[in-house]
Amino acid sequence: MISKKAKKQIDSWTEKYPANQQSSAVMEALKIVQLENGNCLNPELIQEVADYLDMPGIAAQEVATFYENYNHKPMAKNIIRICHNISCMLNGSDNLVSHLESCLGVKTGQVTPDGLICVKKVECLGACVGAPMMQIDDQYYENLTAKKVDEIVKSLRKEGK
């Protein structure tokens, strides 16, 4: 079920578009609903979003599967999205990925047993002069070193408990 609060948030996006174009808000609507559902979408929720925006379910499904930022299986509480593209690679992102894998004890894409952290290798996040870099929620972390990464992981674990 889409909550009242989520519907209100979705409405604030539909207002931006012409009267008969509320489906323009589908990308944000899916994000809002995903966040409310433990960072994960499912076919029923996608259909609900489509119904709410008066668009065909398949059209919402297309959006939900085309774009990178939607999850279709349960994810960790925190997703570390680490850039592995060229500028970050030149600045040692591969070593940071290995470092993260060994200190978390899981491979990229897997969730730690406590459900807290998952590491995803992602394509360019547009912060190349701050390479190597990664993103957690809305926040970018730039000019990373193994030590900085350790501190970030430590604080995620602290918050998680």
Next chain:
Amino acid sequence: MNEVCFKNLNEKEPWSLATYEANGGYSVWKRVIKGEFTPEEIIDELKVSGLRGRGGAGFPTGLKWSFMPRNDDGQKYVVCNSDEGEPGTCKDRDILRFNPHSVIEGMAIGGYVMNASVGYNYIRGEFMEPFYRFENALKEAYKAGLLGENILDSAVSFDLHTHLGAGAYICGEETALIESIEGKKGQPRFKPPFPANVGLFGKPTTVNNTESFASVPEILSKGGKWFADLGVENSGGCKLFSVSGHVNNPSNFEVPMGTPFKDLLKMAGGIRKGKKLKAVIPGGSSTPVLTAEEAMSMNMDYDSIEKAGSMLGAGSVIIMDDSTCMVEALTRLAHFYYDESCGQCTPCREGTGWLYRVLKRILDGNGKIDDLDLLQQVGSNIMNNTICALGDAAAMPVESFLRNFYSEFEYYIKNGKSMVKDNV
């Protein structure tokens, strides 16, 4: 340095309306509202300025604006492309973070010139800090009566909204971006019709890059000639260059067009100690890679970079020193295009996968010498055979990496390991 988009960079809270206005911000917009400029005069001034699209294609902005059927009835739209995501490119992020009002003012002026009363700024979904900055700036501008209906009691109205992406490089292509604002998959449209005739919601639309819009107020404030004279012939003004990779001080630099590459490299702190420059990608991952010699003799303008064998693109300068394995670097780029192909055109959907898998095979030590011909063949089968430029963007690095560093690929295949790492 820092004369246009980064003008206020060192001020306190450069993103605030107060700082922007204290430095002359919105003075052009206020004059426009009072009718001091006609749309034709603004277009002429932009043509004089030599401003070319800063997103990568380099199309003259004044000319683009003149294509809009401004006197036709009906809704028209002006759209800003802040879907920055080509590896090496991170300048629009800083414009949105540090000078959001210049984008708003530039878009508002564009709206007036093209008779479009509504604008959208498409910001990539990961850029949440820039998004909040831009949203705050919008709030400030509305509160000050600089946006909305009958702005400052004039007959001019302009509404501006943000649209957020959700993770797809292809949405930086203008027709894919339009599809995305309409709430669809970001798959490029076939052209013609061009967006100036059939764009967002089927209405005439002009899409410009963030840096292009942000440059407009300063151009009109100081004059097109002033801007043109900052640069060189055919490359007016200054440009933001994102210098990343193996340099001591990676950063965004706003410098005059025509600045020698070697000076830009110096500004970025030069190559790290004990290393030598090996290769440069001058305009973002889709532009051909150059050797150190080619790069060191070029200047940072459209013509000079083209003469050196590449393109200025979005001004995203990726520096590689002699510890870089070119097989590894190209494989990473190929993976990007493989991942980001929208899947619409077969040559790109299938070809990007082929490029990546063949390169990965080489990188894993299982390459065959014929693979190098195969890569070139696959690349040329993609080139010019797709609806948008992503296919070309995937093929161009392959062609240039092989042309300039062929022996390194050959060595990798024969020995199953990197020539560079072997020599370290």
